[in-house]
Every structure is written in C-alpha cells, then in structure tokens.
Amino acid sequence: MSALDRALTIDDLKQMARRRVPKQFFDYVDSGAYTEGTYKANEEDFKKITFRQRVAVNLEDRNLSSTLLGQPVAMPIAIAPVGSTGMTDADGEIKAARAAEKFGIPFTLSTMAICSIEDVAENTTKPFWFQLYVMRDRPFIERLIDRAKAAKCSALVLTMDLQILGQRHKDIRNGLTAPPRMTPRFVAEMMAKPGWAFRMLGTRRRTFRNIHGHVDSATNLSSLTEWTRTQFDLTLNWKDIAWIKQRFGGPVIVKGILDAEDARLAVENGADAIVVSNHGGRQLDGAPSSIRVLPEIVDAVGDKTEVLMDGGIRSGQDLLKALALGARGALVGRIMAFGLGAGGEAGVLRALDIVRRETDTTMALMGERDIRNIGPHNIYSNDLVKRQGY
Numbered sequence: 328m329s330a331l332d333r334a335l336t337i338d339d340l341k342q343m344a345r346r347r348v349p350k351q352f353f354d355y356v357d358s359g360a361y362t363e364g365t366y367k368a369n370e371e372d373f374k375k376i377t378f379r380q381r382v383a384v385n386l387e388d389r390n391l392s393s394t395l396l397g398q399p400v401a402m403p404i405a406i407a408p409v410g411s412t413g414m415t416d417a418d419g420e421i422k423a424a425r426a427a428e429k430f431g432i433p434f435t436l437s438t439m440a441i442c443s444i445e446d447v448a449e450n451t452t453k454p455f456w457f458q459l460y461v462m463r464d465r466p467f468i469e470r471l472i473d474r475a476k477a478a479k480c481s482a483l484v485l486t487m488d489l490q491i492l493g494q495r496h497k498d499i500r501n502g503l504t505a506p507p508r509m510t511p512r513f514v515a516e517m518m519a520k521p522g523w524a525f526r527m528l529g530t531r532r533r534t535f536r537n538i539h540g541h542v543d544s545a546t547n548l549s550s551l552t553e554w555t556r557t558q559f560d561l562t563l564n565w566k567d568i569a570w571i572k573q574r575f576g577g578p579v580i581v582k583g584i585l586d587a588e589d590a591r592l593a594v595e596n597g598a599d600a601i602v603v604s605n606h607g608g609r610q611l612d613g614a615p616s617s618i619r620v621l622p623e624i625v626d627a628v629g630d631k632t633e634v635l636m637d638g639g640i641r642s643g644q645d646l647l648k649a650l651a652l653g654a655r656g657a658l659v660g661r662i663m664a665f666g667l668g669a670g671g672e673a674g675v676l677r678a679l680d681i682v683r684r685e686t687d688t689t690m691a692l693m694g695e696r697d698i699r700n701i702g703p704h705n706i707y708s709n710d711l712v713k714r715q716g717y
C-alpha cells in the first residue's frame with residue numbers, strides 16, 4: 328500500500344505535505360491573517376452543525392453528480408484559485424488541473440499562479456476557470472482577460488476581497504518569495520526535502536508566469552515583486568463587473584462576498600454566480616466564517632443566482648453541511664494544496680477521492696441517495712444552528 332493510499336483523511340495528507348514541502352511554502356498555505364481567528368472559525372463552525380439521521384431508505388444507485396453554472400460536475404465542488412501553487416510542488420497548477428479534469432470538476436487558475444494560463448491550457452483538455460485580480464495596469468488586465476478567453480476558459484472568477492493584502496505573520500517571518508531566495512536556511516531545507524528540490528530543478532516554471540514577460544516594467548524578480556505589490560486596484564467597484572463580463576464574453580463568478588447586501592449588489596451588477604468567501608481567513612481577520620453567513624446570503628439572493636461557498640471545507644461532511652445550508656456547490660483550496668504537497672497529481676486525486684467517499688457514505692447514512700436533494704431538511708433546523716452559537 329502506498330503512503331497516499333494509507334492517508335484516510337485530509338489531515339493525514341496535510342501532515343504528509345508538512346514533511347515534504349519546504350516550511351515557507353507549507354506555512355504559506357497553512358496560514359490566515361493576523362490572529363488566524365477567521366481561518367480557524369472557518370473550520371470550527373462546521374462542527375456546530377448536526378445532521379439528521381434517517382433510516383430504512385432505499386440507498387441503491389446513489390448520485391453525487393450535479394451541475395455548476397450549467398456544466399456537469401462529478402461532485403458539486405471546484406478547485407479554488409490558490410496563488411503560487413507551483414511552489415507547493417513543481418508545476419503544481421498543471422498537476423492540480425489534471426487531477427480536477429480526471430475527477431470531473433472545474434479547476435480555477437489564479438492570476439498569481441506559477442504556471443500560466445497557456446501552460447495549463449496546453450497540458451489539459453477540458454476548459455478551466457480563470458481567477459482575475461483587477462490591477463491598476465488596465466491594458467495588462469484586458470490582455471489577461473483576452474488570454475483567458477483565447478484559452479477557452481469557461482468562467483472568470485472575479486475576486487473582490489483583495490484590494491489590499493491581509494497580513495500573514497508567518498510569511499513575513501519566513502521571508503517568503505517565489506522563487507525562494509537561496510539563503511543558508513533555505514538550502515538546508517532543500518537538503519531535507521530533496522524530492523521537492525529535485526522536481527523544482529526539473530521545471531522552468533518558478534515565477535508568476537501570468538505576469539512575467541507580459542508586463543514591460545516587470546522583467547526581473549525584484550521588479551516583478553514591486554510591480555505586483557503596487558498593482559492591486561484600490562478603486563475596484565461594482566461597476567467593473569460589467570466591462571469585465573463584456574470583455575470576457577462568458578460567465579463571471581464574483582468571489583469574496585461575505586455580506587447579504589454585497590451579495591445583492593453583486594447580482595444587480597451582473598454576477599452570474601457568487602462565492603461566499605473570506606479568502607480562507609487570509610484577509611479580514613475577525614470576519615465571520617463563511618458557513619456562518621451562508622444562510623443569510625442564500626436567503627438574500629439564492630433565488631436569483633448560484634451561491635457557491637468556500638472556507639474551511641476539510642471533508643465530505645463539511646461539503647454536505649454547506650449544501651444543506653443552501654450552497655449550490657463549494658470551492659476547495661487547502662484540500663487541493665495539502666493533497667498536492669503530499670503527492671503531486673496523485674495526491675490531489677487522493678484528496679478528492681477521500682472527500683468523495685466521505686460524501687457518499689455520509690449522504691447515505693443521512694438517508695439520501697442524490698446530492699441534488701440535500702437541503703435544510705438534512706440538518707437540525709437553522710434555529711438549532713442559531714442556538715448553537717450562530
């Protein structure tokens with residue numbers, strides 16, 4: 328039995344990733360802003376929700392497949408955009424995109440990815456989603472949207488909760504950069520993690536390739552870092568959805584919604600779907616968990632748009648709780664990153680398979696055969712959720 332096969336939970340994969348990935352890149356994934364309060368709440372609040380157990384139901388022919396934005400999916404999840412995935416493992420975005428394709432779910436490529444839109448398109452056969460950060464350099468952003476369109480990306484995920492960067496103490500303490508600086512400490516790390524180092528030496532993809540070579544003023548690493556730091560557009564607003572949507576010509580999913588009023592504004596301004604998200608607890612520390620605000624956002628716009636959510640999903644049970652509270656589907660960030668760190672493409676597939684099995688068994692024990700029927704009737708009522716501290 329391989330080490331990956333012995334991993335039974337996402338936490339097992341996380342521990343494997345911790346052993347295989349250099350500390351600065353493992354910590355980059357396993358971190359939240361400031362006190363990490365929101366990062367922790369994202370996971371903890373799932374535990375406050377309890378399932379209704381129903382028995383004596385015919386459980387033959389169970390179904391986990393569904394649709395997201397009209398596209399068939401093997402399970403109602405998508406891989407969330409995770410910047411610098413190619414530092415967790417060499418060519419990480421390509422590996423994760425391939426795993427998503429094999430599994431039958433969408434993969435989202437971050438603007439701040441190591442592998443470029445073109446790299447992923449050349450190494451996959453199905454359309455993926457592209458996540459857009461709006462930057463001050465408008466001509467660059469227009470070209471980026473055009474590149475996503477040319478690569479036949481099937482949706483644009485417009486992230487609106489990162490006009491300025493939340494502070495993650497671990498990254499500052501670790502002196503995080505991509506590619507890493509060859510300090511004595513980092514060289515010692517590479518010797519302790521030779522598999523990672525060996526694979527990284529075998530690829531030329533070690534910097535932000537959506538940007539590098541596409542911006543005149545960001546030709547080397549230090550100018551690229553400086554360009555990126557000063558580029559996030561502080562004036563981003565609801566009206567921007569319209570021109571982005573028009574330029575892309577396909578569906579735009581607005582990500583980073585944590586408030587019912589913002590959800591209404593996103594829909595009024597043309598969002599084709601929204602992602603209830605606090606960026607995995609990496610931006611506004613002290614904001615509520617995503618699962619906590621999901622019900623009120625579904626109440627506000629659930630009949631007008633598809634409401635997806637992300638933040639804190641670590642198991643099939645968590646996914647089912649999100650669906651029970653009205654999400655159409657969920658994005659998973661760290662599940663993918665831990666799987667990738669634990670074992671590359673096979674590790675991401677293992678992570679997805681763990682979630683699939685947990686979802687199937689849990690759904691059956693709840694007395695359900697079809698994931699599309701999961702709803703509020705599967706958990707103790709929202710009143711109970713409230714009494715449990717929501």
Ligand SMILES: Cc1cc2nc3c(=O)[nH]c(=O)nc-3n(C[C@H](O)[C@H](O)[C@H](O)COP(=O)(O)O)c2cc1C
Binds near residue numbers: 355439608
């Ligand atoms: C290491 C890391 C990098 C991320 N980078 C991005 C990014 O580039 N763009 C973006 O929209 N969200 C980014 N996110 C947020 C994720 O898309 C997603 O909202 C979050 O990971 C969901 O929480 P989960 O990790 O608990 O599943 C990042 C998250 C992590 C953990």
